[in-house]
Amino acid sequence: xxxxxxxxxxxxxxxxxxxxxxxxxxxxxxxxxxxxxxxxxxxxxxxxxxxxxxxxxxxxxxxxxxxxxxxxxxxxxxxxxxxxxxxxxxxxxxxxxxxxxxxxxxxxxxxxxxxxxxxxxxxxxxxxxxxxxxxxxxxxxxxxxxxxxxxxxxxxxxxxxxxxxxxxxxxxxxxxxxxxxxxxxxxxxxxxxxxxxxxxxxxxxxxxxxxxxxxxxxxxxxxxxxxxxxxxxxxxxxxxxxxxxxxxxxxxxxxxxxxxxxxxxxxxxxxxxxxxxxxxxxxxxxxxxxxxxxxxxxxxxxxx
Ligand SMILES: [Zn+2]
Ligand SMILES: [Zn+2]
Numbered sequence: 001x002x003x004x005x006x007x008x009x010x011x012x013x014x015x016x017x018x019x020x021x022x023x024x025x026x027x028x029x030x031x032x033x034x035x036x037x038x039x040x041x042x043x044x045x046x047x048x049x050x051x052x053x054x055x056x057x058x059x060x061x062x063x064x065x066x067x068x069x070x071x072x073x074x075x076x077x078x079x080x081x082x083x084x085x086x087x088x089x090x091x092x093x094x095x096x097x098x099x100x101x102x103x104x105x106x107x108x109x110x111x112x113x114x115x116x117x118x119x120x121x122x123x124x125x126x127x128x129x130x131x132x133x134x135x136x137x138x139x140x141x142x143x144x145x146x147x148x149x150x151x152x153x154x155x156x157x158x159x160x161x162x163x164x165x166x167x168x169x170x171x172x173x174x175x176x177x178x179x180x181x182x183x184x185x186x187x188x189x190x191x192x193x194x195x196x197x198x199x200x201x202x203x204x205x206x207x208x209x210x211x212x213x214x215x216x217x218x219x220x221x222x223x224x225x226x227x228x229x230x231x232x233x234x235x236x237x238x239x240x241x242x243x244x245x246x247x248x249x250x251x252x253x254x255x256x257x258x259x260x261x262x263x264x265x266x267x268x269x270x271x272x273x274x275x276x277x278x279x280x281x282x283x284x285x286x287x288x289x290x291x292x293x294x295x296x297x298x299x300x301x302x303x304x
Contacts (some may be wrong), residue, residue: 002027002254003274005267006066013051013098021058023267027254028055029064029104032094037070040090043097052099062101062254064140064211067091072108073125074118074151084108085125092133102211104140104174107152107161118151123164130167140174140210145226146183153183153224155203162208173204176213176258177244178229181236184222188240197249206249214255214274216241230259230266231273238277245274246282 004025007016009032020028033040055063071088075081088105095103110118126139141161146153152161162168177187186192200206216234218227232238244250259270 001251001278002062003257003271004028004060004254005257005259005261005271006030013047017051017054017058017060019264019267020055020060023264023271025060025271027062027064027256028060029066029256029258030098031068032065032091032098033068035066035068035070037068040094043094048097048099055099063099064102064104064254064256065091065095065098065100067103067105069106071105073105073122074108074110075121076111076113076117081121081125085128088125088129088139089132092129092137092139095137096134100137102140102172102174103137104142104211106142106144107150107157109149110151111149115151115157118149119157119160119164122151122161126161126165126171127167130170133170135170138170138172138210140172142174142176142213143179143183145179146224147226153179155200159204162204172210173208174211174213175200175209176215177236178213178215178217178234178258179226181217181221182219182223182225182227184224186221187244188221188236190243193240193243193247197247201249209249209253212250212253212255213258214241214244215258228258228260231257231270232277238273241274242277245277246279248282251282 004020004027005023006029007019009016009030016030067088071084072080073084075084091103107122141152141158143158144150144152151157158173162171165171180187185196187196215228216231216236218229218234219225220235232241257270261267
């Protein structure tokens with residue numbers, strides 16, 4: 001399991017990496033610039049190279065970049081749409097320079113022009129942005145909480161965007177558990193989770209799921225409001241989270257926590273909460289088999 005957090009970038013790349021290491025991340029997400037807009041700071045090549053080398057050495061991979069919130073790829077207004085495409089293009093280049101594997105983006109709002117029109121705008125925006133983008137970065141469309149005229153809370157819309165894009169091989173999906181819950185998917189119960197996963201697989205395909213944003217929700221099911229909360233302490237709750245982190249569909253993708261924090265301690269606590277929920281048999285690789293082997297050995301010794 002690759003597990004990490006969205007790391008604050010205010011102190012620059014070296015302090016972001018220090019944060020990730022100190023809380024015990026094996027993957028991490030950052031903003032490459034202010035999420036609320038403005039000019040992006042220039043990336044210093046020497047600093048970036050040191051960051052990449054130290055990140056790899058620390059075994060923190062993949063690196064995920066989250067694009068700014070002001071991007072609206074679904075916008076019907078030509079000027080807003082053009083600026084959004086340019087921003088996405090720039091973010092792809094910055095993500096590549098940072099050595100990121102994924103660039104997560106929200107889809108945006110159709111502003112009253114309807115979902116179908118929004119979907120067309122997004123697919124076109126992706127094609128245009130990815131035409132010139134470095135090949136190493138995959139764009140991940142993140143599902144949204146379903147407020148207002150936003151596109152992308154329904155799996156059908158996410159699938160339609162991928163299918164309409166010529167660049168679909170470079171477009172994957174990021175599922176955010178708090179957004180799913182707010183959009184009305186009852187992932188806090190075993191049957192609701194099973195149905196949601198089956199629905200996603202039928203409509204989008206689990207192969208296209210590349211990342212999980214693991215967040216509890218401060219708001220109730222179907223409230224369409226985006227309020228992340230501490231793992232196990234929100235309306236998804238501890239048992240809901242246990243079901244999610246042990247679900248087979250999510251074992252092959254990295255998990256990023258975007259839970260609230262002012263101090264590192266809060267990240268540590270939420271990461272610990274996740275680790276404690278994971279049952280050893282859910283971990284597919286060596287750790288579980290090693291545990292099983294040593295358990296067998298212990299049993300043999302005890303009986304012998
Ligand atoms: Zn997001
Ligand atoms: Zn998210």
